[in-house]
Amino acid sequence: MNSSVLLSICLPVFNRKNKILKFLNSIDFFDNIELLIIDDGSTQNIGELFNDKYKYKYKFKYIKTKNRGRSSAIFDAIKLSSGDYIMIMDSDDYFLPRGIEEIIKEIKNNTDIKCFVFGTEILKNGKKIINKPPKSLCTNLTKLRADYKVHGDLKEIVKKNIILKCLYQQSYEYRFTPTSLIWSKLSEFVSCHTVDKCVAVKTYDSEGISASIEQVKFENAGAFYDLFKRNMYSNSYNSFYFRLKSIIQYYRYSFSSNKKKK
Numbered sequence: 001m002n003s004s005v006l007l008s009i010c011l012p013v014f015n016r017k018n019k020i021l022k023f024l025n026s027i028d029f030f031d032n033i034e035l036l037i038i039d040d041g042s043t044q045n046i047g048e049l050f051n052d053k054y055k056y057k058y059k060f061k062y063i064k065t066k067n068r069g070r071s072s073a074i075f076d077a078i079k080l081s082s083g084d085y086i087m088i089m090d091s092d093d094y095f096l097p098r099g100i101e102e103i104i105k106e107i108k109n110n111t112d113i114k115c116f117v118f119g120t121e122i123l124k125n126g127k128k129i130i131n132k133p134p135k136s137l138c139t140n141l142t143k144l145r146a147d148y149k150v151h152g153d154l155k156e157i158v159k160k161n162i163i164l165k166c167l168y169q170q171s172y173e174y175r176f177t178p179t180s181l182i183w184s185k186l187s188e189f190v191s192c193h194t195v196d197k198c199v200a201v202k203t204y205d206s207e208g209i210s211a212s213i214e215q216v217k218f219e220n221a222g223a224f225y226d227l228f229k230r231n232m233y234s235n236s237y238n239s240f241y242f243r244l245k246s247i248i249q250y251y252r253y254s255f256s257s258n259k260k261k262k
Contacts (some may be wrong), residue, residue: 004032004139005032005033005034005059005081005082005083005198006032006083006085006104006107006108007032007033007034007083007084007085007086007087007103007104007107007157007215008033008034008035008081008082008083008085008086008087008160009027009033009034009035009087009089009100009137010038010074010077010078010086010087010088010089011023011034011035011036011037011038011072011077011089011090011091012038012040012073012074012077012091013037013038013039013040013042013046013073013091014039014040014041014042014067014091015042015043015044015046016044016091016092016157017042017044017046017049019091019092019203020046020049020091020250021049022055022094023089023091023093023095024049026095026096026099027056027058027095027100027164028093028095028097028098028100028101029098029099029100029101029104029181030057030058031101031104032104032138033058033059033083033104034058034059034060034061034081034082034083035056035058035059035060035061035078036060036061036063036077036081037050037060037061037062037063037064037077037079037148038065038073038074038076038077039062039063039064039065040065040067040068040069040070040072040073041064041065041066041067041068041188041235042064046062046064047064047184050062057120057188058113061080063076063080065139067172068153068172068175069176070176071168071171071172071173071175071176071177071220071223072171072172072175073176074088074171074179075167075168075171075172077168078160078163078164078167078208079164081160083160084107084159084160084214085107085157085158085159085160086157086158086159086160086163086250087103087155087156087157088156088179089200090103090202092202092203092204092205093200093201093202093203094200094201094203095199095200095201096121096198096199096200096201099198099199099200100199102118102195102197102199103116103118103157103199106118106193106195107157112192113192113193114158114159114162114190114191115141115156115157115158115159115162115186115190115191115192116156116157116158116192116193116194116195117141117144117154117155117156117157117193117194117195118132118133118154118155118157118195118197118198118199118200119131119132119133119134119154119164119195119196119197119198119199120152120155120198120199120200120201120202121151121198121200121201121202122152122153122200122201122202122203122204123202123203123204124203124204125204130155131151131152131154131198132196132197132198133148133150133154133194133195133196134148134150134194134196135194135195135196136193136194136195136196137192137193137194138191138192138193139191139192139194140186140188140190140191140192140236141156141183141184141187141188141192142183142184142187142231142234142236142237143184143187143236143237144192144194145237145242146237146238146239146242146243147238147239147242148236153202155199155200156183156192157211158186158190162190163182163186165185166182166183166185166186167182168181168182168185168223168226170222170223170226173222173223174220174222174223175216175219175220176216176219176220177220177223178223178224178227180226180227181223181226181227181230182237184227184230184231184234184236187234187236187237188236190236217253221253221256221257222253222257224249224253224256224257225250225253225254225256225257228246228247228249228250228253229250231243231246231250232246232247232250239251
């Protein structure tokens with residue numbers, strides 16, 4: 001590897017200081033990783049968590065911006081990262097014990113693979129759901145959802161030089177854009193390797209975006225229009241149902257965003 005950092009973990013944050021601290025404490029593997037935190041204008045003093053640069057054994061960058069939304073924060077984090085591979089986390093996520101170590105092991109054992117997909121444990125309404133992809137598939141991220149019917153949150157790890165080509169260029173126009181916009185474009189020219197192991201926990205609560213997701217989608221309809229337009233015309237999957245759903249959503253968000261089909 002050319003870089004001294006093998007994996008950059010990109011973390012957009014806004015307040016939720018206690019959850020961020022839980023996330024930081026879940027990092028139990030320190031070799032060749034970097035944490036890149038984009039603080040999206042928090043009103044809480046998130047920066048004090050990083051005042052002591054010797055407190056953490058891993059490399060990190062903490063950058064505070066004005067409040068612009070999750071979309072631009074993810075874009076910035078990826079652009080400013082220095083690792084060979086990129087992983088996106090949210091402030092309500094945290095790693096399982098040895099989760100990062102498992103990721104690093106897979107990367108080192110498969111240096112020719114550009115994209116990995118791992119499972120997550122999902123905590124929602126007091127219930128735990130184990131969400132893992134099938135073992136050792138070689139497919140693309142859209143096909144994994146559409147044809148293999150793997151739903152729910154997963155953890156994707158992608159080569160930086162690849163993910164840079166797939167960033168949604170209108171990220172600064174919206175406060176929220178679905179990460180699927182990146183994965184949809186990535187699916188057009190890169191396959192992923194699935195690993196049937198959970199490496200992180202995803203939680204849902206009343207403080208998160210998911211609690212008001214329908215309103216968020218309405219307010220950022222243009223980004224969802226672009227996602228379903230891409231999926232509607234994509235050749236990266238076969239499912240008739242998934243394509244039909246994409247067409248329906250395309251017209252739904254076309255109306256919501258006042259865009260007209262040419």
